[in-house]
Every structure is written in structure tokens, then in C-alpha cells.
Amino acid sequence: MKTIQSKIPEGALDKKWTSYKSKVPLVSPANKRKIDIIVVGTGLAGAAAAASLGELGYQVHCFTFHDSPRRAHSIAAQGGINAAKNYMNDGDSVFRLFYDTIKGGDYRAREANVYRLAEVSAAIIDQAVAQGVPFAREYGGLLENRSFGGVQVSRTFYARGQTGQQLLIGAYQSLSRQISLGNVKMYNRHEMLELVLIDGKARGIIARNLLTGKLERFGAHCVVLGTGGYGNVFYLSTNAMGSNATAIWKAVRQGAYMANPCFTQIHPTCIPVSGDYQSKLTLMSESLRNDGRVWVPAKKEDADAIRKGNKSANDIQEADRDYFLERRYPAFGNLVPRDVASRAAKVECDKGLGVSPTGLAVYLDFSAAIQRYGKSKAHVLGLHNPDETTIRSLGEKQVEEKYGNLFEMYEKITGDNPYKTPMKIYPAVHYTMGGLWVDYNLETNIPGLFATGEANFSDHGANRLGASALMQGLADGYFVLPYTIGNFLSEDIRTAKIDTSVAAFTNAEEKVQNRLNQLIGIKGNTSVETFHRRLGKIMWDYCGMARNAEGLQKARKLVQELRNDFWKDVFVPGSTQEFNPELEKAGRVADFIELGELMIVDALHRNESCGGHFREEYQTGEGETLRDDENFAYVAAWFWPNIDQEPELIKEKLEFENVKIASRSYK
Amino acid sequence: MKLNLKIWRQKNKESKGAFEKYEVLVNEHMSFLEMLDVLNEQLIDSKKDPVAFDHDCREGICGACSMVINGRPHGPNGGTTTCQLHMRYFKNGDDIVIEPFRARAFPVIKDLVVDRSAFDRIIQAGGFISVNTGQAQDGNAIPVSREQSSKSFDAAACIGCGACVAACPNGSAMLFTAAKISHLGLLPQGKVEHLRRTQDMVKQMDAEGFGFCSNIGACEAECPKEISLENIARMNRALIQASLTSE
Numbered sequence: 001m002k003t004i005q006s007k008i009p010e011g012a013l014d015k016k017w018t019s020y021k022s023k024v025p026l027v028s029p030a031n032k033r034k035i036d037i038i039v040v041g042t043g044l045a046g047a048a049a050a051a052s053l054g055e056l057g058y059q060v061h062c063f064t065f066h067d068s069p070r071r072a073h074s075i076a077a078q079g080g081i082n083a084a085k086n087y088m089n090d091g092d093s094v095f096r097l098f099y100d101t102i103k104g105g106d107y108r109a110r111e112a113n114v115y116r117l118a119e120v121s122a123a124i125i126d127q128a129v130a131q132g133v134p135f136a137r138e139y140g141g142l143l144e145n146r147s148f149g150g151v152q153v154s155r156t157f158y159a160r161g162q163t164g165q166q167l168l169i170g171a172y173q174s175l176s177r178q179i180s181l182g183n184v185k186m187y188n189r190h191e192m193l194e195l196v197l198i199d200g201k202a203r204g205i206i207a208r209n210l211l212t213g214k215l216e217r218f219g220a221h222c223v224v225l226g227t228g229g230y231g232n233v234f235y236l237s238t239n240a241m242g243s244n245a246t247a248i249w250k251a252v253r254q255g256a257y258m259a260n261p262c263f264t265q266i267h268p269t270c271i272p273v274s275g276d277y278q279s280k281l282t283l284m285s286e287s288l289r290n291d292g293r294v295w296v297p298a299k300k301e302d303a304d305a306i307r308k309g310n311k312s313a314n315d316i317q318e319a320d321r322d323y324f325l326e327r328r329y330p331a332f333g334n335l336v337p338r339d340v341a342s343r344a345a346k347v348e349c350d351k352g353l354g355v356s357p358t359g360l361a362v363y364l365d366f367s368a369a370i371q372r373y374g375k376s377k378a379h380v381l382g383l384h385n386p387d388e389t390t391i392r393s394l395g396e397k398q399v400e401e402k403y404g405n406l407f408e409m410y411e412k413i414t415g416d417n418p419y420k421t422p423m424k425i426y427p428a429v430h431y432t433m434g435g436l437w438v439d440y441n442l443e444t445n446i447p448g449l450f451a452t453g454e455a456n457f458s459d460h461g462a463n464r465l466g467a468s469a470l471m472q473g474l475a476d477g478y479f480v481l482p483y484t485i486g487n488f489l490s491e492d493i494r495t496a497k498i499d500t501s502v503a504a505f506t507n508a509e510e511k512v513q514n515r516l517n518q519l520i521g522i523k524g525n526t527s528v529e530t531f532h533r534r535l536g537k538i539m540w541d542y543c544g545m546a547r548n549a550e551g552l553q554k555a556r557k558l559v560q561e562l563r564n565d566f567w568k569d570v571f572v573p574g575s576t577q578e579f580n581p582e583l584e585k586a587g588r589v590a591d592f593i594e595l596g597e598l599m600i601v602d603a604l605h606r607n608e609s610c611g612g613h614f615r616e617e618y619q620t621g622e623g624e625t626l627r628d629d630e631n632f633a634y635v636a637a638w639f640w641p642n643i644d645q646e647p648e649l650i651k652e653k654l655e656f657e658n659v660k661i662a663s664r665s666y667k
Numbered sequence: 668m669k670l671n672l673k674i675w676r677q678k679n680k681e682s683k684g685a686f687e688k689y690e691v692l693v694n695e696h697m698s699f700l701e702m703l704d705v706l707n708e709q710l711i712d713s714k715k716d717p718v719a720f721d722h723d724c725r726e727g728i729c730g731a732c733s734m735v736i737n738g739r740p741h742g743p744n745g746g747t748t749t750c751q752l753h754m755r756y757f758k759n760g761d762d763i764v765i766e767p768f769r770a771r772a773f774p775v776i777k778d779l780v781v782d783r784s785a786f787d788r789i790i791q792a793g794g795f796i797s798v799n800t801g802q803a804q805d806g807n808a809i810p811v812s813r814e815q816s817s818k819s820f821d822a823a824a825c826i827g828c829g830a831c832v833a834a835c836p837n838g839s840a841m842l843f844t845a846a847k848i849s850h851l852g853l854l855p856q857g858k859v860e861h862l863r864r865t866q867d868m869v870k871q872m873d874a875e876g877f878g879f880c881s882n883i884g885a886c887e888a889e890c891p892k893e894i895s896l897e898n899i900a901r902m903n904r905a906l907i908q909a910s911l912t913s914e
Contacts, residue, residue, distance in 0.1 A: 052800040067721060068787050070827055071729045087807065123803070130803035132796045132850065132857045134811075134820040141810025159820060165728055166823060173795035180791040188784060211776060240723040274696050279704055280725045409727065412751045413698075478800045527711045529704070573716055579679070579777050581719055582711070 004257070004637055004652045007439040008112040013658045014094070017116045020440075024483055025490035032057035035489055036220035036497065038205055040192045040247050042069030044164075044470060045453025046226030047171035048477025054178030056482055061218055062175070062184050063207055065191040065242060065584070070172045073228060073240040074473060077164025078285035078406065079148065080156035081128075081470040083121040088145050092153040094118045099659055101468060104150045104337050105433070105461020106611035106627065107661050108260070110635070110654060112440060113458045120479040121471055125157055127478055131170035135159050147290055148466035150337035150666070156467045161285055161405045167470055171477070190216070191584060192247045193515075194508045195223065195254045195449065202449035203498050204505060206512050210584065213577040215512055217505045219498025222448040222488055225251065226477065229432035229454035231264070233592045233599065234544070235536020237429035238270060238283040244588040245595050248436050248455050252595075256444045257437035257637035257650060259457035261595065262603035265464055265612050266545050267430035268294075268341035271413055272361040281428040282413055284364070285406055286466040289334045291369035291399065292423070294341070296353040296362050298322040303353045313355070313363055313422045324348055332666040339463040339612045339625075340666060342427035346545050347623060349426075356424050365422035370395035427545060431469060433460040433612065434602070437637040437652075441484035442476060445637075448488055452476035457635065462611025516576040519586045524569030528586045531566050535559065535589070539596050543603050548616040552604040559597045566593060598638055601647055608632045629661055668693060668759035672706065674718055675766045677775050684775065686764075695755040699742065700725060700732065702754055720779040727751040727891065730826030733833070734779045735766040740830035740889045748828065748891040768829050770838035772876045783829050785875040786843060792871035793864040794847040796857050809855050822849035824892040831886035831894075837878030842886035844872045845902035846894050852905065862909035869906055 009016045027035065035058050039050040042064040050062040066072060084097040097118040102109055125143070129135065135157050136144040145154040159166040178184040187207065193215070194206040204219040230245035231237035252258045269284045269292075297303045298320050305311035324344055326333045336344075345362045348354070355361050374395025378386040386394075396419050400407065407418050414424070436444050436451040438458055443450050453473035460468065542555035566589070574580040609618040609625035610632070618626040633654045640647035670691050677684030691709065693702045700722050707717035723731040732749040736742035742752045757763065765779065773781040823846070831842035848865050851857030857864075880899060887896045 048800075055799045066723065067731070067783060068827065070787075071723055071731050073724060073729070076724045076726055076728050085806070123801070125806045126803035127798075127800060129806040130796065130798045130856055132819075132823075132854050134816045134823050134850070134854065135806075137811055137813045137816045139813055141812050142807045159823075162728065162824065165826075166820075169823065173790065174798075174800070176787065176791045177795040177797065180793075186787075188787070240729060241725060242723045275694065277694070277697055277701050277705060279698075279701050282726050408746075409751070412727075412747065412753070415753070415755060482800065527708060529708060529711075571711060571714070573711060573714065579719065579780070582717060 002639060002648070002650045004445070004650050005439060006110060006652055007441060008110070009440065013111060013115050016112055017119055021483055024487055027486050027489050027493060029057050031493045033059065035059065035493070036061060037485070038063070038218055038220040038223045039226060040205065040224065041072065041226035041228060041455070042066070042172070042175065043072035043074035043226060043228055043453060044168055044171055044473030045455065045477045046072070047168065047175045048474050049224055049226055049452055049481050050184050051171060051174035051178050052478050052482045053485070054181070054183035057183070060178070060184040061187065061220060063187045063190045063192055065189065065210060067188055069175055069186065069188070070169065072168060073243050074168045074470070075165045076240065077470055078161045078283065079287040080146065080158035080163045080467040081124065081167065082148065082155050082465070082467045083125045083157060083471065084118055084155060085122050085125060087143060088154045090153045092155050096153065097121060097155065100151045101459065101465060102461065102659050103664055104465040105463055106625065106664050107461065107629070107633065107656065108610055108654065109459055109461030111656060111658055116480065117459050117472060117475050120475045123479055124471060124474045128167055128170050131174060133159060133166045133170045146287060147335060148286055149289060149335045149341065150332070150465045158287065161287070161403065164470060167474065171474070193250065193512045193587065195250050196504050196508045197254055197446065198498070198502070198504045201447045204500060206505070206508050208512070211579050213575070213580060215509050217500035217509060219500040219505070221492050221495055221498065222450065222485065224450040224452060224481065225436065225455050226452040227455045229435065230592070230595055231429045231432050233535065233596045234429040234539045235532050236273065236278060236281050236540070238267060238281050241280060244591070246588050246591045248451065249591040249595055251436060251444065251446065251449060253641055254446065255639065255641045256446050256449060257639055258434070258598060259437035259635050259637045260434040260462070260602065261599045261638065262543065262606065262613055263433035263462050263611065264429060265338055265431040265433060266342045266427045267338055268345055268427045269364060269425045270428035271410065272356050272424055272426040273358065282409065283428070283430060284410060284423065284425060286338070288364060288403060288406060291402070292334065292364040292366050293323055293368055294325050294334055294345070294362055294364055295321045295323045296348045296355060300352050303355060306355045307357055307359060313365070329666045336666045337463055337465060342545060343614060345427055361424040361426045363422035364425045366399055366418065367422070370399055370419070373398035431464055433457065433462060433464055437635065441487050442481055443484070443488060450481060450485060452481055462613055513576070516583065516587070519570065519572050519583060519590070520576055522567065522570050522572070524571050526569045527571060528582060528589050531562065531570060532589045532592070534562055535593055535596055538562065539599070543600050546614050546616050547603050549604060552600050556597060556600045556604070559593060559600060563593045563597070566590060594643060598640060598647055602636055602638065605649065606632055606636065625664070627663070633661070668695065668754070668757070670702070670757065671762045673762065673764045676718070676778055679777055680774055693754050695753070697754045698725065698750055699736070699752040699754065700750050718779065719777040722750060725750040728826060730828035733768045733781060733783070733828055735768060735833060737764050740768060740833040741891050746891060746893050768833035770832045770877070772838060772840065773829060773832060785877070786827050786829065786840070788875060789840065789844055789868055789871045790847065793860070793867035794851070796851060797860060811854060815853055819850050819853040822846045822853070822894060822898050825894055826892055828891065830889045830891060832877065834885040834889035835878065836883060836885070837881060839880045839886070840872050840875070840877040841880040841899050841902070842890065842894060844868050845898035848902045848905065849898040852901070862905055862912065865902060865905040866909045
């Protein structure tokens with residue numbers, strides 16, 4: 001029986017991190033210079049870690065499959081980043097951010113990690129400002145905030161609708177500075193294809209130089225994976241085309257535990273699917289729910305007419321609209337958490353009230369906000385009896401100032417003008433709360449292997465709150481890992497430079513080359529893309545927004561069949577010894593298929609509903625999630641090094657000592 | 668709709684490369700890159716080598732996509748990246764010529780993929796604020812006016828795609844470099860190193876083999892983030908100031 005140790009420090013919740021920091025063993029500057037660290041991934045979690053570790057004096061080797069570290073998908077985060085600054089004087093505090101995150105995650109996250117996240121959140125904002133991140137500002141020159149879902153305070157800092165871009169550029173600049181100083185060696189267009197263990201410790205990686213196709217060996221005292229989430233298992237998601245699970249999956253195959261793989265976030269406000277050719281989905285920031293109201297027609301005949309093109313949104317009278325989030329959740333209204341909003345939209349569409357030709361869309365309407373802002377602006381301008389046109393035009397200008405780039409993006413994709421007719425939105429896969437299991441040190445069960453950001457499972461439980469992904473990625477990279485990594489490395493100062501000519505590296509390289517040869521050698525008749533689409537459809541149909549035991553059992557068989565078909569019939573053009581994007585994709589899809597199966601296994605075993613994991617068998621009379629705290633208040637960590645055997649479940653019991661575990665209500 | 672494509676095919680850096688013709692059937696809702704996906708599926712089905720192109724986020728922010736469409740970087744629409752361009756802007760029977768970004772400092776890797784690592788090296792030369800993690804004071808300690816912050820943001824919106832270089836007959840990287848210099852130099856936090864940063868980045872830009880600026884303005888016209896030429900003027904002012912005041 002395998003055991004699991006979360007290594008949470010003793011003491012009161014609000015003292016744990018402070019006392020940990022003052023007691024954690026240090027590595028002297030002279031020794032740091034002799035220690036190599038590999039960081040894979042250059043998104044917020046990877047770039048922040050690589051830069052900070054470089055600043056500390058470690059020898060950092062940083063890898064990305066992109067042509068530049070700046071392209072990592074953190075760049076696409078729109079809405080903002082949370083921090084318990086309480087600049088707004090609206091009752092925010094570290095404890096409240098902690099509490100909101102635990103509750104938002106439906107009581108399936110580890111208290112100590114989440115509290116630490118809330119504690120360091122304020123320092124992230126300070127750091128980003130110092131790096132030159134141009135956050136939104138009030139006229140007085142101070143930082144501005146807005147609200148996100150699942151909370152009743154304004155604690156979200158933002159840079160227009162491009163917060164992720166600006167924060168990533170900040171981290172990229174810090175990383176660039178360390179590269180120029182020689183503390184970080186950067187490897188662009190390199191993909192990690194194997195984790196190398198020596199005496200049970202993570203000591204290096206095999207990476208493929210994507211330009212030449214050559215495999216290269218890299219040794220280090222420890223390895224950090226900041227490689228993001230695995231939403232692309234679903235084929236269609238808001239993730240970038242290249243976002244993949246290969247690095248974390250190689251770790252799982254080497255014995256790392258994969259925690260809560262079925263916890264997937266389906267984001268409520270995405271542009272709906274419009275056709276079979278579609279390659280990805282585009283998110284419309286949650287910040288839009290600050291001002292947008294979500295509705296469907298109350299009458300089925302109106303919805304039918306809209307779907308057939310005989311009526312438009314503006315033809316539906318106010319009384320005939322159902323603002324279903326405001327109706328069902330009066331306390332939080334349109335700003336309920338993502339899982340709740342997504343499910344509610346699905347319920348309405350399942351009733352036949354959807355508003356796009358596919359029936360899978362609801363409205364996100366800004367007309368009330370345009371009116372409100374327009375009237376207020378008119379008042380400021382001293383116009384006492386403004387006509388309707390003036391109000392609209394003033395209001396549209398205000399809305400444009402707040403959300404201009406998002407509206408523009410929507411119009412570019414759909415061809416519709418959201419100032420005039422409501423946006424159409426539908427939920428889509430966005431983020432994965434599951435990930436590599438890590439302890440308080442962000443270390444996996446493999447000594448010397450660390451995971452940061454979305455790649456780990458640690459902070460968001462069964463549902464992540466909006467604007468918390470950027471917070472977690474940067475917290476892990478800037479403020480947590482640089483301390484906790486010392487815990488491992490202080491024991492390793494006598495370890496010499498890792499020799500990459502030893503058998504462990506030779507064998508690993510050979511294994512990777514064999515697999516690449518195998519992929520090219522199948523010479524079947526089906527493209528990688530086709531397999532990926534098929535996987536996505538199985539996952540979305542049976543392991544998506546709603547799941548049930550019967551469907552999941554069926555899905556597991558389907559995915560296993562798909563895996564067999566893939567290894568018999570995939571066609572990968574070209575050779576392994578050249579720049580070959582199809583080969584890269586083939587390896588990633590092969591890993592997605594295996595991970596998809598584990599997600600299904602996890603979803604099937606968790607006989608309860610919580611957060612983004614909605615098992616149809618377990619719901620309240622009102623259609624809300626029904627948790628089973630007695631039997632499932634644990635992290636499900638899966639050990640699955642051998643694909644031919646059943647995955648083994650290891651449970652980390654979750655103790656709630658500082659919040660009262662309660663049913664999660666936003667009503 | 669049916670389209671006639673003429674696409675630049677080049678096996679690797681060393682080989683010569685040439686245009687090849689393809690026909691593809693698409694619908695108007697597809698994005699330009701989805702149109703290329705359809706073409707690549709066709710090529711793979713007939714066991715041919717698909718067209719290599721850089722792409723990732725497909726929502727106009729990562730800056731990976733980089734192609735010249737009918738002579739214009741990122742295609743015919745202003746303020747748009749290739750991934751945000753939709754086929755509704757084309758019509759049945761159209762001829763479309765697709766080439767990589769061409770500049771001496773951006774060598775072709777394969778087909779439409781070019782090497783833009785010179786941009787990274789320009790940033791490494793000084794495109795940052797020298798602050799270590801944990802050294803920062805409170806975020807509200809230095810007020811920054813809304814206008815100043817907004818101007819800085821306008822420059823910081825650069826996605827590093829390189830369209831400015833591809834658009835410029837001289838292959839100049841002035842707009843890219845100036846955008847970074849403005850982004851940081853307009854903020855009080857970045858002022859301290861402003862002049863030195865400008866000198867260092869410009870020096871690296873020249874070393875990478877980018878051409879000089881002759882005030883043509885094609886960079887601004889083709890920039891998918893509509894970054895203004897004003898930034899170049901700001902950079903030039905700083906450069907002159909630096910040459911008069913620094914060692």
C-alpha cells in the first residue's frame with residue numbers, strides 16, 4: 001500500500017508559511033552556483049520560477065516547445081489576477097480570499113496550500129507593478145479593481161482584457177534578464193519527451209530539438225514542470241493548439257501521482273461552436289459578467305423562432321426573458337462561479353431554450369449596462385433630459401472603454417456587433433484543476449520533481465475561481481518554489497554535476513527514439529487530427545459537463561479502443577530527424593488518449609458531485625451538486641506507471657480545521 | 668467556396684524554396700488557419716508533406732502566426748492577426764498567395780515558419796526593469812496617471828509577431844524595439860534605466876541585421892495591435908539624449 005505525505009507544517013494556519021520560511025534549510029550562494037535546475041515551460045509558473053531561481057544564483061536550464069518563451073498560453077488570459085490587497089476597503093482579507101477559494105473549489109482543496117496562496121497574493125501585484133506591468137489605474141494614479149465570479153468583493157487587478165499577456169511579458173522580461181546575465185540557459189523549440197530518474201530522484205530530461213529532430217540529454221539536480229493544463233484532451237477547448245500534457249504524463253509514467261484528473265473547468269462564456277472544422281474555442285472573459293446579463297427566452301416558441309432566424313434577441317420583450325442566473329442565484333446573480341453558471345446554461349439549452357441554430361447558446365446582454373453607464377455619464381455631463389440615442393451612445397463608449405478589445409474579438413470571430421445585439425455564448429473546456437500531485441513543497445511523490453501552476457493540482461479543488469490561475473502560477477513561481485526547492489536541494493549540495501552518459505540517460509533516450517520511430521513507422525491511414533477529434537468527442541460526451549456511471553463505463557471502452565486504433569492506424573508523414581509538427585502532435589495525442597482514460601476512471605470512482613465534476617446520479621432536488629463529504633473528502637491520487645495494469649488509487653484525506661465544511665450555496 | 672492557393676514551400680533553411688499551387692474547398696465561417704488545416708488534412712490524406720506554419724493561441728495574442736497573405740503580413744484586414752482573419756473576407760474563386768515573413772534577420776526554417784529569435788535577443792539586451800523577485804514596494808506606492816499607464820499599455824500590447832519587420836522594405840525592427848522601450852520608459856518604474864536600455868536594445872537590433880528606418884510607416888499600417896509610430900519618435904529622442912548624456 002502506497003502512502004502519501006502532504007508535509008503540511010505544524011502550527012496555526014496563518015503562521016504555517018511564516019514559520020516554514022524561517023526554518024526551511026538554505027543553500028549557500030557558493031553552492032547554488034554548482035546546482036543545476038531544469039525548468040520546463042515558460043508560462044507564468046515556469047518563467048516566474050526560472051527567473052526567480054536564476055536570481056537566487058542557481059544554474060537554470062529552461063525549456064519551451066515554442067519559438068520564444070513569450071508565446072506560452074498564459075499570454076491569452078484575459079480578465080485579471082486576484083490579490084487580497086483590500087485597496088477597495090470592501091472587507092477583503094487574506095482569510096476571505098482563502099475562504100472564497102476553498103468554498104469555490106467545493107471543499108476539495110488543501111487548506112494550508114490555499115492559505116499560503118492567499119497570503120502571497122498581494123506581493124505578486126507589487127512585483128508585477130515593479131516589473132512594469134501597466135495595470136488599470138484610477139484617475140488618482142492608484143490601482144483599479146473589479147469583481148469576478150464567486151466572490152462579493154472587488155479584488156481583481158487587470159490590464160484591459162489582456163492581463164495574462166502583460167503578466168507573462170513581465171515574467172518573460174525577468175527571465176530575459178537572467179538569460180542575459182548567464183544565470184538561465186534558454187532552450188527554445190525543445191520538447192521534453194522523457195523524465196530521467198537516477199536512484200529514484202528526478203535528475204534530468206530527454207528533450208527533442210524540434211528544429212533538427214535530434215534528441216538531447218539534460219541533467220540537473222532537480223526538475224520543475226510548469227507545463228500547464230491538459231484541457232486539450234477534449235480537442236476543442238480554449239487552450240492554445242500546442243498546449244499539451246506530455247511533460248506531466250511522462251512523469252506519471254515514471255511513477256508520479258496524478259491527482260483529481262477528472263476535475264475540469266468548463267467556462268461558461270465562450271463563443272459557441274459553429275462547425276465541424278473548428279480547431280479551437282475562444283473565451284469571452286468572465287469580467288464581462290460584471291456588466292453582462294445572461295438570459296434565454298422564457299418561451300420555447302420564441303427560442304424556436306430565434307433558432308430558425310425568424311426572430312432576434314431584440315424582438316423578445318423584457319417580460320419574456322428569463323435571466324436564469326439572477327433568478328436561481330439572487331445573492332451572486334450573474335457572478336456565480338464558473339461551474340454553476342455553465343451547468344445552468346446547459347440546463348436551459350437542454351430544455352430547448354438555446355438561441356443558436358445548434359441550440360447550444362445563451363445570451364450575454366449588455367443593454368442594461370449600456371443604459372446604466374449612459375445615464376450616469378449624461379448626468380456627469382450635466383445633460384438632464386438626454387434622449388435615448390444620446391444615452392446609448394454615451395453608454396456604448398463606457399462599455400467600450402472597459403471591454404473594447406473583447407467586443408472587437410467577438411465581432412471578428414462571429415461577424416456580429418455585440419453593442420447592438422447580445423453576445424451568444426456557451427460553456428467550453430477552459431482549465432484543469434487536476435494535475436500532478438504535490439505536497440506543501442510543490443514536490444511530487446518523485447523526489448526532486450516539482451510541479452507549478454496549472455500542471456499541479458494543489459489550490460483550486462474541484463472548481464477554480466476566476467482570476468485565480470494567474471495568481472497561482474505566479475505565486476508558485478515567484479514566491480513559493482524558490483523557498484521550498486531549498487528543502488530538497490539543501491540535502492543535495494554534495495551531489496556532483498549530473499553525468500548524462502550514464503545508463504539511465506542512454507536507456508531513456510533509446511526509449512524515446514523507439515517511440516518516435518514507432519509513430520512514424522505505423523504508416524496507417526488516419527491523421528493524428530482525426531484521432532484527436534474522436535478522443536475529444538468521447539470526452540465531451542461522457543466526461544464533460546455532466547457525467548454518469550453508465551456513460552463513463554462506455555467511454556472507457558471507447559477510449560481503449562481508440563488507443564488500439566491509434567497505434568495501428570495513425571499516419572505521420574516525414575521522418576524523426578527533421579522539423580516535423582505532425583510528429584510532435586502525434587506524440588501529444590497519444591499521451592492525451594492515455595490521460596483521457598485516467599480522467600474517466602477518476603470521474604467514475606468519485607461517486608459524488610462537486611465543483612466541475614457533476615455526476616448526474618448525485619444532485620439535489622434543485623439540480624445542484626451533491627457532495628459526499630463522508631466518503632470523498634480526499635484528493636484522489638492515481639499511480640499508473642504501467643498502462644497494462646489498472647490504475648491504483650491513493651487517497652490524501654482533506655482536513656478542514658479552519659473553515660466549516662458546508663454545502664456550497666450561492667443563492 | 669473554392670480557393671486557389673499559391674503557397675511558399677521550402678524544405679529547410681538551406682534549400683531554395685518555390686511556390687506550389689493547391690485548391691481547397693472551405694466555408695466562410697472558418698478562420699484562415701482553419702482553411703490551412705483543411706488543406707493539410709487533404710495533403711496528409713494523400714500522404715504528402717503538410718504545410719508547416721507557426722500558430723498557437725488562435726485568438727490573436729500569442730504572436731506565433733506569421734504569414735504574408737497576398738502581399739500583406741497577416742492579410743488584408745487592419746488590426747488583425749492571421750488567426751483572426753476569417754474566410755468571409757474572401758470569395759469563391761479567389762487566388763491567395765501565402766508566403767513566410769521575409770527579412771534578413773528572420774531566416775526561413777520550413778515553409779511558412781521563420782526564426783524570430785532575434786527578437787528575444789533584443790529583449791535580453793535590456794528590455795526589462797532590473798528588479799529581483801521580492802524587492803518590490805507596495806503597488807500603490809508610486810501613483811501612475813491613467814493616461815501614462817494607458818500609453819504604456821498601448822506600447823506593451825505588442826505581441827512580438829514580427830509583422831512590422833515583414834512589412835518594412837528595409838526589414839527594420841524599429842517598431843518592435845521602440846514599443847518595448849516606450850512600454851517601460853513611460854512608467855516611473857522603468858524610467859531609471861530608460862536611456863541605457865534604449866542604447867543597449869538599439870545596439871542589439873543593429874547587430875541582428877535588421878535594416879534602418881526610413882520613415883515609411885508600413886510597420887504601423889500592418890501591425891495587428893496598431894502600435895503607433897509615435898513610439899519610434901520616442902525611441903529616437905531617447906537615443907539622441909543618451910548619446911549626449913551617457914558615457
